Amino acid sequence: MGLFDTFRRKFFTPTGLANPWTIPNDISTSGLFKAYGKTYSLFAISLRIAMTVGEVNWELFKKKADGSKKEIYEHPVLELLNNPNPFQTGAEMIEFTQLNLDISGKAFWWIPKNRLGVPGEIWVIPSTMISPVPSKQNFIEGFVLQSGSETIPLSTDEVVWFKMPDLNNPWEGVGYADAASIEIQSEDASGRWNRNFFSNSARPDGVLEYEKRLTTEEFSRLSEAWRQQHQGVGRSHKVAILEGGVKWKQIQSSVKDMDFPNLRKITRENIMFTFGIPQSVMGISENVNRANAEAGEYTFAR
Numbered sequence: 001m002g003l004f005d006t007f008r009r010k011f012f013t014p015t016g017l018a019n020p021w022t023i024p025n026d027i028s029t030s031g032l033f034k035a036y037g038k039t040y041s042l043f044a045i046s047l048r049i050a051m052t053v054g055e056v057n058w059e060l061f062k063k064k065a066d067g068s069k070k071e072i073y074e075h076p077v078l079e080l081l082n083n084p085n086p087f088q089t090g091a092e093m094i095e096f097t098q099l100n101l102d103i104s105g106k107a108f109w110w111i112p113k114n115r116l117g118v119p120g121e122i123w124v125i126p127s128t129m130i131s132p133v134p135s136k137q138n139f140i141e142g143f144v145l146q147s148g149s150e151t152i153p154l155s156t157d158e159v160v161w162f163k164m165p166d167l168n169n170p171w172e173g174v175g176y177a178d179a180a181s182i183e184i185q186s187e188d189a190s191g192r193w194n195r196n197f198f199s200n201s202a203r204p205d206g207v208l209e210y211e212k213r214l215t216t217e218e219f220s221r222l223s224e225a226w227r228q229q230h231q232g233v234g235r236s237h238k239v240a241i242l243e244g245g246v247k248w249k250q251i252q253s254s255v256k257d258m259d260f261p262n263l264r265k266i267t268r269e270n271i272m273f274t275f276g277i278p279q280s281v282m283g284i285s286e287n288v289n290r291a292n293a294e295a296g297e298y299t300f301a302r
Contacts, residue, residue, distance in 0.1 A: 027185055029104045030128050032177045036103055039188050041268045042177060044282065045275050050098040052300075054091035058082065076118070084122035096124040101162055102275065104128070105173025108143070109160040130154075132161065132171050140171070180274040187267045276300075 027035065036042055058081045061069040072078075082090040100107035104127040114120030125145060135141040143159050145152040163173035177184060272282065278296030280288050288296075 027181045029178075032103050032175075032181065032184070033126070033128060035177075035184050035188060036099070039184055039191075041187055041271050042103075042180075042184050045272060045277055046099055046102050046177070047095075048281065049102060049275065049277065050095040053098045054095040056094075058090070080119060080122060086121075088124075093122060093124055097162065100124065100127045101164065101173075101175065103175050103177040105164040105166065105175035105178055107162040109162075110145075110154065111158060111160060113158075125159075127173075130159075134171055176275045180271045183267050183270045183274070187264065187271070190264055190267070 036046060058078055060072045060075050060078055062072055063069055084090055084093040088096075097107045097109070106127045108125045108127060108130050110123045110125050111119045112121055112123075129147065130143055130145045132143050133141040138156075140156060142156055143154040143161075145154055164175060166172040166174045269279075272279065278293075278300055279286070280293035280296040281300045
């Protein structure tokens, strides 16, 4: 019998109890992309910004010799921006660009040329799939697109590269979601904790401690009995009856102790602050009147 088996039989941990000393790793760019679809505040804030930017109408002007401007209503550039490729509208292309930029700090357009040798389409490449190739002479030699097991080189005249400044690496970028990554992880963790609390996971937030070592049969019997009595939403928070020298040891705080409502509110406000988005833009009416709502709309538009 191994050391783990000996420890397990003295301190029985109900099924589903996570290690309270586990420290999560910093979230990666691909992790932030996944968090976009699973963290309500990140999704709502970043998508609201992207959709607002996508609503902007493109305008093209020609500057005259006297310094005045003349608007041009029909031009291949306008047509390309409004109809970038067969599968996206211009607004959708801009939304994808803005989401990549805000979440990862960088965005890439691949612009293949048509038979005339001029840009024919615009495709937004997810920033997790493409990276610049540094150069001592030209800053970058080109770009590398990783599609599955295939590596595709792209030249600098095929790619438009948007990036937000990264002080540690000029070939990378720091997005708003990068800066708010700890808040995003906290938001995700608190949401999952709340969900798992109601699902119960066969645990009332503690361990059962025995003075003697359990046999394999005793351990299996107790595990099954505990699962049947306490696992599931319908059995959550029932009183546990212990016997035979069993001691209950509380090791986690309750929902009330954790104060999740205020925690999630503060986390949401911190993410909004990082993205520079006012409460009124998100439809939050708390502490918002008409004057500061209009000021918030103006600030957001700027």
